[in-house]
Amino acid sequence: MAGEADSKAGAMEAFYRELESKSMGALWRRRYPEGGSGESAAAYPPMAWRWRDIEPFAYRALEMVKPGRGEGERRAVTLHNPYTGGSGATHTLTAALQCVNPGDISPSHRHVAAAIRFGIRGEGTVTIVNGEPVPIRAGDFLITPSLSWHGHISKGTEPMMWMDSLDAPLVGMLRVGMRQEPYPDEIEPATKAIADSHSRFGVGHLRPVWHKAFSPVSPLAYFPWEQSEQALNEMAKVGSSLFDDIAFEYTNPLTGGHVMPTMGCWIQMIRPGTHTKAHRHSSSQVYHVFRGRGATIVDGVRLQWEQGDFFALAPYCWHEFVNESSEEAVLFSTTDTAVLEPLNLYFEDAYEENGGHQKVTGVYEDKLPALEARAGGRPGS
Template sequence: MAVPEKVKPEDAQKYYDTADSIGLKPGWMQGEGQPLPEMEPFLWRWNEVEPLVLKSGELVTPDRDVERRTLRLATPGLDRGTTHTITAALQLLLPGECAPAHRHTPTAIRWVLQGQGAYTTVEGDKCYMEPGDLVLTPSWTWHDHNNEGDEPMIWLDGLDVPLVRYLRANFYEAFPEDQQPIVGVAESEKRFASGAMRPAWEDTNVPYSPLWHYKWDKTYDALQKLAEIDASPFDDVAMEFSDPVTGGPVLRTMTCWAQLIRPGICTRAHRQTSCAVYQVYKGQGYSVIDGQRFDWNEGDFFVVPPWVWHEHANDSTDEAILFSIQDIPVMKDMALYREEAYPENAGHQPVTSQFKG
């Protein structure tokens, strides 16, 4: 920005320093119509993460003091959260353990990574968890986790805590007992899992999906069927988990996707005002994020900040499947969502560096 000739550069700098010292920021010093970067793309390798998750079982126990045994995916550039709107963390529950019942205003999802025998109870509905399952615990719903199996369970937690905290709406309440009463098993599935039909006598008027539990076998089948007929040039075979009543996203503040990246596919680059946290559920490949190449393998996690170019590729002979948590719903509800395709080189960015970690 040009400084008028009547103001010497040293005087201008003194002005800015004085303004900064009393907490003032000149509006004309902001960026030219582009979001300012607050976080960096980053990747966490499962072969480094898993041992620490398992080791955490020797350090703490989920009880009324600890509540949840979790390790947060901490993105460089952010003090809290994995993005500015989403916190993602790995949770471990050992055989015989109970993560006690509570509820909170932040909304949460659970994406199951490994193990058998655990369940989450949501508002009295017992949901058995298996790898690839998505379990919702919407805002202010009672929920607890229990492992009645004989092996450790690990899942990915995704919560809108940074957004709720920023809005000063973060509330919490503990249930009187460690476990809430179970009133049914897989009831939400029996009512709504068909996706095309629902109980005729019920007026389901809640601001989230009444289906708590999305099973992996149905997710995988849906991806395979869509792959037979269509795909996105930017995301390949991408499907959004949906509310069976509204057809929209499962939650008001976050949406969840499953993406099949077929062998040999390299998607075109685009950017969005939304952000995303990815988990590589199956296979291997790479993503180019703002010119930086991120090679990923099964189990890895990576984050895509808002308004950065990104594309995905599968250079193997086997399919790759990505799960993601994105904040698209809140951006759309606030009329702030926008998307732009990369305009050059047939939609592919030049690779200028490679992530080393």
């Protein structure tokens, strides 16, 4: 009997080796990770980048680097999530802090990856996007869709900083990137009025009657802070989300959908005394703490954050928000929900146990994972 079993096993091994030699495989040999409902299946652990670490690098870069044509067209400190194995903040989205000095010109170029910017500090810079000069002040949000020309000019009196986030990891994974293309001149000339798109589409429920083209890319490029702040304050009087407190997604005013087909962007306020319920979803999200302080409990780990910090949440992590301070916290974030929804791949669950709150089992530690835990998802999986 044993000899019969050995010879069968030997024949199977030979079969597998022959398959592999022809670049084929046996689906029945594949093992899937086990797990049931209620058990977290987060793709990778949370990751935080602290303002106290980022800011000194930003000021050193302001002294040491000058943006210009060619190598280093942008002076941006990029935030890498070691668990994703790439240079993104999540597996689909990048995050970076771009810094400009007074008088800087960051040359115009375009690329397949789409970008957004969210002003963090300072003013006096405009980004020219397809001929439209768009301001970036603290709290302002603007979009640079795929293949749109964009360059930055700083006329401010002090250094300025903003968050960049791109869909570059997704574009790279799909192999649809191409070489960055420089604009023929150093900077694309402004051919439109300042914040032209805001004059046309800035009141979301009013559409110019002659504008009939409905595109998945928002025709509105500029979303000033005053409007976002007003929306947060008005909503706080009447309603909130169980999972996100006061949270808005910036929308394409013509469709009500995401601002771009590959990226969604949110502005969110966690009010003092708030403790939201936990949920999880198939999208990933990268957050910037614009104001205030608080915490996010991620798979039982309490991740404390304060103004200037960035943090990234992976698909399927349970998460809930806490603000125990006496001031409002404001978070800006980018998400890949826009990619998942049209593919019917957006899934969301509410945490049902314990009144919707996770048990806190640990505190997030600001240390990088061991090398063996990187690039492969969760340690041990």
